[in-house]
Amino acid sequence: MNRDADVIVIGGGIIGCSAAYYLSKLGKRVLVLEREDITRGSAGATDGVVGYHTKKPGHQMDLAVQSIAMFENLSEELGMDIEYGLRCGGMQPVEDKMQWDILSEIVEEQRKSGVDIHMISIEEARQIEPQLAPDLYGALYSPTGGKVNPIRMTIAYFRAAKRLGAEFLTETEVTGILKEGSCVLGVQTDKGEYRADAVVNACGSWAAFTARMAGIEMPIKPRKGQLIVTEPIGPFMDCTLQCARYNVIKFRPETIKDPAVLKMGASLSIEQTESGGLIIGSTRELVGYDRENTLEAIETILKRAVRFFPALKDVCFIRAFAGLRPYTPDGLPIIGRVDALEGFYMAAGHEGDGIALAPVTGKLLAEQIVYGKESYSLEPFSPNRFL
């Protein structure tokens, strides 16, 4: 059969570019099809938290531990500075005893994966981040978490994959999946047909559409996150910081009583980037594919920011933006082969953890495709759990 590549990767975001790189590294001829441009979707509309403390205890945390270890040498490996702040630390200040108790309980679970996460007093927290408001209750602290520039990281994977021979076709939209019986043959696009032995669906929040083209239902929904960026300022903070509500909304939504908070899912997430600007977010809204900003959300986020960092009230914000995080019902990403369709693989559904989990996702998926078996089991993330 006439083939255009060994593996076709659909989607030029952080997951698709990572998969393309690790597949190329294992000697596969890779073709990436992207309907717009590299890093045009969610990878380019997010912050760069690479932390342990925002991960769900258990399988997701174990996967994060492996992924974050890969960040240490990633700039050198990819040959481009991805602005990785190694061990800048992650912090979640809490406002009251109830949040303290909920976070303490989650921390105990998270520590089972062998990571250093612990609770500290507000005095200790303010020694680490002196700009923090003094009237807080305490904080969760994870000293070894990092932060990265997600756009540069995606571009670094893209360029490194290209150097290894991967081909990227942008402005090329996949319109169908070519099959014969229960075997995938390739894809149909608006520019013609492309054939390969394996097809990877790395379409993030749009992955359910692509899966449906192959006759597979994947429960991935877009969840909007709104953020703002400030003007560049001098050194303000080192940690990536979320208010405790971030983890409470993520892991214990049933404890939130205010319906407005739950609907918007608004909590503070803040970090200072290498260029000096602060990225401040974020919301978690199930509102379809809308990527507009709302004044209501921005007001909520900025109020949170001033509550935790009073000095920010005199800093200007210069832009609002929004990205769609691919939500799954069980909060775990969907990675690996689809048993019902030979040659079809999923790599999507990472919600807000796509940047942090991208290295290990690409690496293990490439191993599964090339060797038939990955070095660390992807079983808990298998798409077959939904089929």
Next chain:
Amino acid sequence: MEDVIICRCQEVTRQEIIDAIADGATTVDGVKRRTRAGMGLCQGKTCERLVARIIAEQTGRPMSEILPPKSRIPVRPVKIGIIGGEQDE
């Protein structure tokens, strides 16, 4: 000529923009993500059309087909305190 600064906020040169186009950028946004041109204090108000013109010149596409970046609030830098107030809730 190629070392002329096109985006003054982020100090991006004409050569860097030409390199981004060679890297696959076909829109102002594609150049922005690769070079940071337009990500600074003025949010591309000065360089946006200059970048679009360089894309047109390098790719041979007409100016009218070069997609501008998405407009987002605020139009001008706004102090966080004006919207975020002094205190939460």
